[in-house]
Amino acid sequence: MTTAEPAAGNGEFDLGGLLAERGAERYELHARYLNHQLPRMLHTIGFDKVYERAEGAYFWDADGQDHLDMLAGFGVMGLGRHHPVVRKALHDVLDAQLADLTRFDCQPLPGLLAERLLAHSPHLDRVFFGNSGTEAVETALKFARYATGRPRVLYCDHAFHGLTTGSLSVNGESGFRDGFAPLLPDTAVPLGDLDALARELRKGDVAALIVEPIQGKGVHEAPPGYLRAAQELLHGHKALLILDEVQTGLGRTGDFYAYQHEEGVEPDLVCVAKALSGGYVPVGATLGKEWIFKKVYSSMDRVLVHSASFGSNAQAMAAGLAVLSVMENEEIVANARATGELLKSRLAALVDTYELLSEVRGRGLMIGIEFGRPRSLKLRGRWTMLQAARKGLFAQMVVVPLLQRHRILTQVSGDHLEVIKLIPPLIIGEREVDRFVAAFTEVMDDAHSGGGLMWDFGRTLVKQAVANR
Numbered sequence: 392m393t394t395a396e397p398a399a400g401n402g403e404f405d406l407g408g409l410l411a412e413r414g415a416e417r418y419e420l421h422a423r424y425l426n427h428q429l430p431r432m433l434h435t436i437g438f439d440k441v442y443e444r445a446e447g448a449y450f451w452d453a454d455g456q457d458h459l460d461m462l463a464g465f466g467v468m469g470l471g472r473h474h475p476v477v478r479k480a481l482h483d484v485l486d487a488q489l490a491d492l493t494r495f496d497c498q499p500l501p502g503l504l505a506e507r508l509l510a511h512s513p514h515l516d517r518v519f520f521g522n523s524g525t526e527a528v529e530t531a532l533k534f535a536r537y538a539t540g541r542p543r544v545l546y547c548d549h550a551f552h553g554l555t556t557g558s559l560s561v562n563g564e565s566g567f568r569d570g571f572a573p574l575l576p577d578t579a580v581p582l583g584d585l586d587a588l589a590r591e592l593r594k595g596d597v598a599a600l601i602v603e604p605i606q607g608k609g610v611h612e613a614p615p616g617y618l619r620a621a622q623e624l625l626h627g628h629k630a631l632l633i634l635d636e637v638q639t640g641l642g643r644t645g646d647f648y649a650y651q652h653e654e655g656v657e658p659d660l661v662c663v664a665k666a667l668s669g670g671y672v673p674v675g676a677t678l679g680k681e682w683i684f685k686k687v688y689s690s691m692d693r694v695l696v697h698s699a700s701f702g703s704n705a706q707a708m709a710a711g712l713a714v715l716s717v718m719e720n721e722e723i724v725a726n727a728r729a730t731g732e733l734l735k736s737r738l739a740a741l742v743d744t745y746e747l748l749s750e751v752r753g754r755g756l757m758i759g760i761e762f763g764r765p766r767s768l769k770l771r772g773r774w775t776m777l778q779a780a781r782k783g784l785f786a787q788m789v790v791v792p793l794l795q796r797h798r799i800l801t802q803v804s805g806d807h808l809e810v811i812k813l814i815p816p817l818i819i820g821e822r823e824v825d826r827f828v829a830a831f832t833e834v835m836d837d838a839h840s841g842g843g844l845m846w847d848f849g850r851t852l853v854k855q856a857v858a859n860r
């Protein structure tokens with residue numbers, strides 16, 4: 392018997408028994424067999440907790456203490472954890488024992504999910520289902536290049552579209568790209584800079600521009616009017632607009648898609664993933680215009696020219712259908728908008744109180760809290776010490792006590808950024824807003840008092856940053 396075999400007898404697989412027997416080894420197993428830097432990082436910042444159960448916007452540790460989730464598994468848990476409607480759909484689809492993935496028939500669930508998804512973007516006609524956000528982006532890049540017959544894709548500085556090689560080619564951060572060259576032919580343009588876009592388009596080899604309507608890194612929104620003007624420019628040069636709604640889609644920003652915030656934006660291709668999974672079954676969807684799909688799948692010979700073995704699987708489709716149903720029945724988009732406005736306005740009201748807090752931005756439940764250089768001499772010295780060691784340490788200093796002392800999970804919004812990003816489940820309400828604002832206020836009070844544990848921890852972070860150079 393190898394160490395990985397389950398404990399149960401009779402040759403049966405006993406998941407509960409396996410977890411009971413080996414669950415305590417979780418950090419060691421990860422360090423031994425997976426990316427060893429994750430447990431290392433978690434131990435360093437004291438995030439090496441043992442969570443035992445989860446529901447909605449909360450998870451609980453072994454002592455029964457609740458933790459508020461303001462990260463939603465990087466946006467995957469749009470409906471929170473273990474939504475009963477999604478769970479039931481998954482139980483039902485397993486019990487139905489469908490003849491799934493025969494590959495040579497047409498199952499009903501993919502068509503039904505496509506129909507339901509497309510109802511939210513009436514100018515789009517067809518869907519390709521893959522298995523992740525990056526695969527949705529890969530599909531869009533391939534379709535745009537094939538449909539236009541051109542090689543080059545433009546993207547925005549600081550963009551994030553996933554980490555497989557095609558998506559990496561349109562990533563706006565050298566930290567992710569370095570060492571993986573050569574990538575696809577690509578060129579970055581600043582988000583919002585129409586002149587730069589026009590300059591590139593005049594070269595005649597551009598297939599598409601890919602944009603996140605609100606960038607995940609730093610929570611930067613495309614300036615008003617940019618998406619529509621970019622679309623006109625692109626179409627004038629027979630190039631396409633791809634919108635990456637992997638994070639912003641499905642209600643996150645207070646509209647079903649973030650691009651719908653502005654009139655007249657009609658992207659040629661839209662990438663969706665994360666929340667469509669219900670937090671359970673990986674899925675990606677690339678929505679597009681009829682002519683693009685017709686061109687890619689132009690003959691029977693090309694029927695499998697772009698496909699994925701697990702694409703359209705019944706569990707993913709059932710989860711997606713259940714998610715869309717919950718979104719309508721529970722008015723998830725309206726809740727994201729209203730709760731997002733409440734949270735943002737209460738946080739924005741603190742900017743005048745705390746000199747280390749410089750801006751609160753974003754839309755719906757995608758909120759960025761940016762810290763900046765304080766005015767007072769005492770705090771400025773400390774801030775400068777942190778900045779000299781590594782940008783982003785102050786935001787880390789805030790994220791840590793939010794979890795350690797207040798049991799709220801958040802994240803720094805990208806490397807070297809003094810920004811915390813809040814992307815909680817879209818089901819949160821006033822109770823969670825109150826809890827977050829109270830905790831954040833306490834952490835800010837601590838930071839501005841200039842002493843205590845928080846700045847001690849800051850000094851530890853500085854030492855580590857210097858040691859890591």
Ligand SMILES: Cc1ncc(COP(=O)(O)O)c(C=O)c1O
Nearest residue numbers: 523524525551552553607637638
């Ligand atoms: C905007 C955007 N696009 C693409 C991706 C990649 O998605 P996945 O991690 O499912 O590959 C992400 C993931 O964070 C994202 O935020």
